[in-house]
Amino acid sequence: MSGEQQAGTPVELVYRLTVEDFREALGARSKASAAGRRNSRLLMAAFALAAVATALSLANEGTVDPPLVAMLVILPLVLLGVPRLQARQFHRLAADKGEFRATVESSGLTVRNEHSSSTHTWPAAPRYVETPNLFVLLSGDRNASCLTILPKRGLAGPAEAGRLRVTLDHGGAGSGAGVQPAVQ
The missing domain is CATH 1.20.58 (Methane Monooxygenase Hydroxylase; Chain G, domain 1)
Structure with missing residues (x-):
């Protein structure tokens, strides 16, 4: 499957956030923000x-x-x-929300849990940082004030990490609002 075809296929994640996820995500955000x-x-x-x-x-x-x-x-x-x-x-704050289900596709990201659902288009999270265990989506402001955590363990298999990376790299194709790796 080509990168363009992979970018058009939604990637699903199912996970519960841990303290270590937040620690790693905050560290990545700290390195990626001014x-x-x-x-x-x-x-x-x-x-x-x-x-x-x-x-x-x-x-x-x-x-x-x-x-x-x-x-x-x-x-x-x-x-x-x-x-x-x-x-x-x-x-x-996140523990009582239970299991998270995220769908990442070319139009954006939807995250659902027991209490809520939110959908973001790529302009809301135009940058990301990949760590050994996570993909951390960051807001476009200078301080990366908002972040979305996508743990790799929530993917169906190891190959899904590559598909997610391709989807993030091609996010917003056609809108000019693709997600870009954050400078570290």
């Missing part, structure tokens, strides 16, 4: 400055001020802990 990259760089720079200030303080005075020690402890906790906490919070 705001996420900026926040990561700022936190890393603050940690590096605190480490340098601590080393200079030890070299000059032989002691370290408590605020520097606090920064050296708190900043890594923020870098590592906040994404996990966010993932747990998002999972709590």
Whole structure:
């Protein structure tokens, strides 16, 4: 089947979202969005400055001020802990919705669960990031404020990942609104 034919065939996914799905999706969004990259760089720079200030303080005075020690402890906790906490919070919101069923086709995406159904055309999610376990569809704004998580385990088989990728790459064919891989 050619790429164009595959893009015209709907791809179905059935899944339940996990905390790990949200953690991976938020990490991918952070790398793909300008705001996420900026926040990561700022936190890393603050940690590096605190480490340098601590080393200079030890070299000059032989002691370290408590605020520097606090920064050296708190900043890594923020870098590592906040994404996990966010993932747990998002999972709590999604857990009561039960099983998700997504249909991805050339006209867009429909996601259904026990409580709701939503349909999005490709202009609502013009970018995506593929991770080892997910396809993460992102909104077109600078900060990728909206995302849709499509776990690969929800596909009927391994070959379906290729079909989904082709459908995403050719999404909105004819409308000029195809989904594009997000720059990482």
